[in-house]
Amino acid sequence: MTRQQLVEQIKKKKSYLCVGLDTDITKIPAHLQSHPDAIFEFNKAIIDATKDLCVSYKINTAFYEAHGLKGWEAMQKTVEYIPEEIFTIADAKRGDIGNTSTQYAKAFFEALPFDSITVAPYMGEDSVAPFLEYKGKWAIVLGLTSNKGASDFELQKTGDAYLYEKVLSTVSKWGSPDNLMFVIGATQADEFTNIRKITPDHFYLVPGVGAQGGSLKDISEKAMNKDCGLLVNASRAVIYASGKEDFAEAARKVAQEYQQEMAGYLERLNN
Numbered sequence: 512m513t514r515q516q517l518v519e520q521i522k523k524k525k526s527y528l529c530v531g532l533d534t535d536i537t538k539i540p541a542h543l544q545s546h547p548d549a550i551f552e553f554n555k556a557i558i559d560a561t562k563d564l565c566v567s568y569k570i571n572t573a574f575y576e577a578h579g580l581k582g583w584e585a586m587q588k589t590v591e592y593i594p595e596e597i598f599t600i601a602d603a604k605r606g607d608i609g610n611t612s613t614q615y616a617k618a619f620f621e622a623l624p625f626d627s628i629t630v631a632p633y634m635g636e637d638s639v640a641p642f643l644e645y646k647g648k649w650a651i652v653l654g655l656t657s658n659k660g661a662s663d664f665e666l667q668k669t670g671d672a673y674l675y676e677k678v679l680s681t682v683s684k685w686g687s688p689d690n691l692m693f694v695i696g697a698t699q700a701d702e703f704t705n706i707r708k709i710t711p712d713h714f715y716l717v718p719g720v721g722a723q724g725g726s727l728k729d730i731s732e733k734a735m736n737k738d739c740g741l742l743v744n745a746s747r748a749v750i751y752a753s754g755k756e757d758f759a760e761a762a763r764k765v766a767q768e769y770q771q772e773m774a775g776y777l778e779r780l781n782n
């Protein structure tokens with residue numbers, strides 16, 4: 512998917528919501544747990560209930576890989592079920608020496624039809640480059656993450672800048688705002704303004720609202736750019752809104768609350 516197509520979807524749906532399909536078999540409603548294709552059945556119901564409210568789905572591959580071959584099959588069926596116009600993210604956090612990254616890129620961009628993949632930048636340019644060679648596909652590189660461990664490396668100073676600042680300014684030269692995004696945790700509100708200064712044009716994938724307590728308001732007010740420039744992810748807050756038979760309606764209700772709040776921030780952008 513191109514940047515222009517993504518921006519059009521955001522405008523059309525008045526939403527920059529990404530629903531995270533972190534589908535944990537132990538957390539899905541009891542009546543589905545014994546289904547032979549439980550993960551896909553759950554995802555299908557969530558997608559049907561939320562697809563008009565979000566512009567992206569993020570499949571966290573860990574929750575699928577944990578089930579071996581059956582999990583990979585559920586992942587494939589899920590990504591193929593997602594409507595064409597919705598941006599798909601393989602949250603796989605890959606990155607290795609060049610020839611290995613090339614195989615990861617084939618796995619997620621050719622064998623599976625994802626639009627994008629999350630990538631760790633620690634091994635440098637040759638580990639990220641293979642993900643940037645596909646037209647219409649994206650690498651989403653970890654910038655400043657939402658977790659406590661972000662302070663172990665990302666928020667350590669190297670010279671007079673934080674390591675994450677160096678990652679943003681260096682990695683942004685490896686691709687363009689048309690094929691490269693950054694992960695910025697919603698819990699890192701103090702840094703949003705600074706981050707936008709370093710990378711004014713890039714899209715950010717922003718996880719950490721909902722269960723991790725990050726603020727949609729903060730990120731939207733401080734880090735939106737003229738194209739919106741944000742995909743805000745919520746996983747548990749949406750997909751586990753109810754653990755009962757009404758799980759899909761409950762997910763829709765939460766997604767709708769996010770979408771309506773987002774419509775308000777997008778409206779301000781236009782004025």
Ligand SMILES: O=C(O)c1cc(=O)[nH]c(=O)n1[C@@H]1O[C@H](COP(=O)(O)O)[C@@H](O)[C@H]1O
Nearest residue numbers: 571656657658694696718722723745746747
């Ligand atoms: O790359 C990610 O998606 C990611 C980066 C980050 O800094 N923090 C973070 O929570 N994530 C992912 O975003 C999702 C957040 O899930 P919830 O906290 O349930 O909304 C999970 O799939 C995490 O693996």
